[in-house]
Amino acid sequence: MADTTLDPATMAAPQRAGGGPSMAAIVSPLLFFALFAGLPFLLGSGDTFVLTIASRILIMALAAMSLDLILGYGAMVSFGHAAFIGIGAYVIGIASEHGMEEIAITLPMTLAICGAFALLMGAVSVRTSGIQFIMITLAIGQMAYFGATSLARYGGDDGLTLWGRSLVFDTRLLGDTTTLYYVILATLAVCYVLLSVIVASRFGRVLRGINESEKRMEALGYPVDRFRLTAFVIAGAICGVAGILLANLTEFVSPAYMTWDRSADLIIILVIGGLGRLHGALWGALVLLGLEEAIPWLFSDILAPLVSPVEGGGGFGAWWQHVCAVIAENWRVILGPILVLVALYARGGLVTLLGREGRA
Amino acid sequence: MDTTLLLVQLLNGLQLGVLLFLVAAGLTLVFGIMDFINLAHGVQYMVGAYLGVVFLALTGSFLLTIPLVLVGSFLIAVVLEHLVFRKLYRASHLSQVLATVGVLLFITELVEIIFGPQLYQIPIPAFLDGAVPLTDTLQYPVYRLVVIGLGLMLAVALWLAVSKTRLGALVRAGATDAEMVSALGVDVERLFLFVFAFGGMLAGFAGLVAAPIVAVEAHMGNQVLILCFVVIVIGGIGSIEGAFLGALIVALVDTLGRTFTTDIMKLLVDPSAATTIGPALASMLIYLLMAVVLFFKPRGLYPAKA
Numbered sequence: 321m322a323d324t325t326l327d328p329a330t331m332a333a334p335q336r337a338g339g340g341p342s343m344a345a346i347v348s349p350l351l352f353f354a355l356f357a358g359l360p361f362l363l364g365s366g367d368t369f370v371l372t373i374a375s376r377i378l379i380m381a382l383a384a385m386s387l388d389l390i391l392g393y394g395a396m397v398s399f400g401h402a403a404f405i406g407i408g409a410y411v412i413g414i415a416s417e418h419g420m421e422e423i424a425i426t427l428p429m430t431l432a433i434c435g436a437f438a439l440l441m442g443a444v445s446v447r448t449s450g451i452q453f454i455m456i457t458l459a460i461g462q463m464a465y466f467g468a469t470s471l472a473r474y475g476g477d478d479g480l481t482l483w484g485r486s487l488v489f490d491t492r493l494l495g496d497t498t499t500l501y502y503v504i505l506a507t508l509a510v511c512y513v514l515l516s517v518i519v520a521s522r523f524g525r526v527l528r529g530i531n532e533s534e535k536r537m538e539a540l541g542y543p544v545d546r547f548r549l550t551a552f553v554i555a556g557a558i559c560g561v562a563g564i565l566l567a568n569l570t571e572f573v574s575p576a577y578m579t580w581d582r583s584a585d586l587i588i589i590l591v592i593g594g595l596g597r598l599h600g601a602l603w604g605a606l607v608l609l610g611l612e613e614a615i616p617w618l619f620s621d622i623l624a625p626l627v628s629p630v631e632g633g634g635g636f637g638a639w640w641q642h643v644c645a646v647i648a649e650n651w652r653v654i655l656g657p658i659l660v661l662v663a664l665y666a667r668g669g670l671v672t673l674l675g676r677e678g679r680a
Numbered sequence: 681m682d683t684t685l686l687l688v689q690l691l692n693g694l695q696l697g698v699l700l701f702l703v704a705a706g707l708t709l710v711f712g713i714m715d716f717i718n719l720a721h722g723v724q725y726m727v728g729a730y731l732g733v734v735f736l737a738l739t740g741s742f743l744l745t746i747p748l749v750l751v752g753s754f755l756i757a758v759v760l761e762h763l764v765f766r767k768l769y770r771a772s773h774l775s776q777v778l779a780t781v782g783v784l785l786f787i788t789e790l791v792e793i794i795f796g797p798q799l800y801q802i803p804i805p806a807f808l809d810g811a812v813p814l815t816d817t818l819q820y821p822v823y824r825l826v827v828i829g830l831g832l833m834l835a836v837a838l839w840l841a842v843s844k845t846r847l848g849a850l851v852r853a854g855a856t857d858a859e860m861v862s863a864l865g866v867d868v869e870r871l872f873l874f875v876f877a878f879g880g881m882l883a884g885f886a887g888l889v890a891a892p893i894v895a896v897e898a899h900m901g902n903q904v905l906i907l908c909f910v911v912i913v914i915g916g917i918g919s920i921e922g923a924f925l926g927a928l929i930v931a932l933v934d935t936l937g938r939t940f941t942t943d944i945m946k947l948l949v950d951p952s953a954a955t956t957i958g959p960a961l962a963s964m965l966i967y968l969l970m971a972v973v974l975f976f977k978p979r980g981l982y983p984a985k986a
Contacts, residue, residue, distance in 0.1 A: 397774065444971065451717075451773075452978050455913045458906075459967035470960030580906065584719075584781060591778045650793050656786030663779035664767055 349512060349599040352606070356505055360498050368497045372569065373613055375497075378504045379565045381605035382511055384589040385598055386558035389515060391587070392596030393524065394551050395531040399454045399583050400441065400461020404434050404556045406468055406578030408563020413480045413573030414471075423486040423564075430560045437464070438556025439549070446548040461583055468575040479574030486568055494568055504565050508602075511558055515598055518554065527551055528596075592662055594669025603670055611655055620648035684818045689939045690932070695824050695893075697931030698831020702886035704908040704915075704923040705838060706879015712855035712918020712984050714769050714872050719780040720760070721908070722901025723787045724880040728753050728887025729896045730791060733800045742805035746888065753884025757877040765876065766869070784901075792898040800896040802888075827889055834882075835924050842920045851875060855918035855984045907934075910966055914973045916980030925981055930966050937965040 356374060363370055383405050390396040411430045420426065445456040474480045485494040494500045518524050530537045530544050538544050567573050576582075585608065593604025624644035627637045647653060662670075707721045731752045735745040764783060768776050804823045811819035842848035850871055853861045862868040887900075894900065911930050915922025942958030949957070973981065 472956040652785040653789035659782030
């Protein structure tokens, strides 16, 4: 496969997002951020349940977006990216155990530690490609996971409950769920802008060039591996920020944040939303995590009451209620086929559907 | 460390190795020939175990259960291939991951709905129940020895089938260059379907054989799936010999590692630190092994493609 990269057909392939950004690329993120910025007003005060779910969606969107830099733009399918969520969360958890809760100190610490771990992970993996890359990143991610389970002093398998949320310049700013929500949203927006700038820069264009034809970029004299490694470190550091936010949201840190299925979730979010677009991660996270909440709710609160059992129980009504309860419990039985349908019929992700509408 | 424990753990490792091989064989062929990443392959193993539970309850005979499970697993693989997987052979690896995770979630949850969250176990068949003395002090269950023997026989049979028969030649040719095989007039679609269904059948058989040893539950395939990916990457994708060698190495390193790492660590660091680090390090060993193998041999020990 690698030998065909120099053939004219591939060379002539159009640069993705080569010119100015399309209408969809501008409207789609604006719509997303407007929607989430307005959410607390729609909910009214006191509804922390939905706000917490929305916060989780935003945090997973941030993690998936950082993965998009290496997966979507750099074609590096990392199956260990959730390790950075875990490491970011553990920095907060361990620092809090030692009485350090100031975000002005733990944030740079997280960036440095996640960046260093990404440098290590990237150094052994960027030279490989395809399934070898997937498996090496999986291996390192699993090692990080087992490493976390061995931290007996910090909860081991069971995880670690924080003393409290991080301090922002010595104030308990994040204590309020709505404030934390807006901080998470603002962080996501800042990272979105930052990543958009990176992707549009010369660095981003070289990265895309490597994705399209590694040999061509090598022939042009670019140090391909160094560009890849740099992207890997940036992605790891940003994903660490998602870990900080998750630890603050749940006030809990656990090895479960970094299992391989969490990494698979990040990939699934990107594939659902669309790769190499950044805002694909936003919609992908909304759809995947939204479905996780919506399917059980749909069956237990909406569909089940539609038919009530006849007097004395039994009959179709009782059967219907039973079926709805079972599906609400095992909601993945609905999610599974939806994922299959997306894979079969929405290739390129949901935002391509949006893009088509925009051009029509 | 005493030699009886070492002997028992070697046998346990060998037994895990042949089970891993039976699951990994289908995975590596499907990946090698169709360039298809099937994360739902572990489901075939799990379904095989549940089919075993059902058919044993219906027939009451372990020997009758075996062919029924084989046929059932084969048919399920055929249905999955027809409904979903054949539409994805030309899709990107990421689409394949998404779709097969979808299938994995669906079947796992369906099994949980039907059978509930409780654990099942198949009793060891009466004619294989018992233990043979290996040394003066050590006995080893007959059933596990039979599993090892059966697994090794199947491995040899599979190797002969792939390397000596016409069908095997097609399979090997497919792993090297599927397009060329198709251009030579072979019905590739049928070849793909057969390889897929056969691989599913082997995984289902592994599930049945494992059911008297491990607890049968809906998520039992997930851990095996990850191990099998490690196995086929170490062995070389698309290669039966590689899958066999990889399965034995991974199983032995994992089994012996879990038994002895903590003891070895105790020689190096103080005992309390060893007991906390040991188990984590033991779990990491196979991944370290894979990283080392990939570093020196990126295509695995027995690469199928030239």
